[in-house]
Amino acid sequence: MSRTKKEVKADGFTVKALMRNSVVARPPPTGVFKQRPSKPTAFRTYYERRELPITVDHNSRGKNIAWKVDIEKLDYQYYLPLLFHGLCETEYPYELLARQGIHDMLERGGSKILPVLPKLIIPIRNAMNTKNHQVMCSTLRILQYLVMSADDVGVALVPYLKQILPVFNLFKNKKRNLGDAIESRRDRESIGDLIEETLEILEHYGGPDAFKQIKSMIPTYSPA
Secondary structure, three states: OOOOOOOEEEOOOOOHHHOOOEEEOOOOOOOOOOOOOOOOOHHHHHHHOOOOOEEEEHHHOOOEEEEOOOHHHOOHHHHHHHHHHHHHOOOOOHHHHHHHHHHHHHHHHHHHOHHHHHHHHHHHHHHHHOOOHHHHHHHHHHHHHHHHHOOOHHHHHHHHHHHHHHHHHHHOOOOOOOOOOOOOHHHHOOHHHHHHHHHHHHHHHOOOOHHHHHHHHOOOOOOO
């Protein structure tokens, strides 16, 4: 009467894994796509101290923001980076205030935007590094708008791409998934499609060196 040999679990690429009755264990998850917990931002701190000139417009049922001063009179070097730090926020009203506040300032900033660009790189990188679907999608949309908001912003951004593109390379293949019907539109938004769209905008507005820089960081990039 033959005896059934007991299976032996073994790690991959070991001597034990070569045994006939061994079962190679799956490698542990790398956690490379794992969402990082968000921390309170400087934006939230300043808002709670009532040191920011924005608030929720309650006449719009909380869906819009209201400015307490004329946007043209704001110190862009001070306030725009603070708002960009708020991109990491996921809770109401902080997310709304930061995202809409950035949009309003970029829309009316003109020549004031370009000098502030170096101060916006770290907040953009931090937001992308949260690996939070909501945060990343909002940040990609903001980045697109930033590049198109004023002359020469796209060209000036090229030297900084090496700081923000690593996460792009990680998530670029996460394309649209139909998903569950009960998911919200935002939850179904494709990070991969947004990254591809953003890269094309960066190349278009970034001048002759943009493609080379993008290609060096994302070798598989190929514009449509």
